Amino acid sequence: MARRCDLTGVGPKVGHNVSHANNKTKRRFLPNLCNVTLHSDKLGQGFKFRIAASTLRTLDHVGGLDVFLAKADDGQLSPNALKLKRKLSKAS
Template identity: 40%
Template sequence: MSRVCQITGKRPMVGHHISHSNTKTKRKFYPNLLKKRFFHPEEKRWITLRVSANGLRVINKKGLATALNEAKEKGYITKY
């Protein structure tokens, strides 16, 4: 399973470790992903999503159905 948020589409970013001597080596910054279950009231079932902390805030603000529809339109999620 890839490290991608299913609501916001956040992915790992690439950057540098910078040592005391200013040597730069590649590193990755991973999103804060959580595996979370949500109850979908229209379908009357539980859905498990892999969402970032920011994705949880989006779901709390807009609601689960709206957030899922927007994620489908943007291509972040195909089925749930």
């Protein structure tokens, strides 16, 4: 299973562990992924996604799943989210 957010496409970042002696070793910073069920107002049902915690805050700020998907770029959405976006565009 890919460690990638279904809605924003956020994935692992690469950096260094830096010791007190300033030795640098490679490491990965993994996104804080959460399994959530998000409710669509237009379709009136819930959908399961694996999204980053930062994306969850963004959804609250923007105004919900429907608004977020309407503005989202298709390239970063998962296949599951793209299907939902197409359903939402047909429904309106």
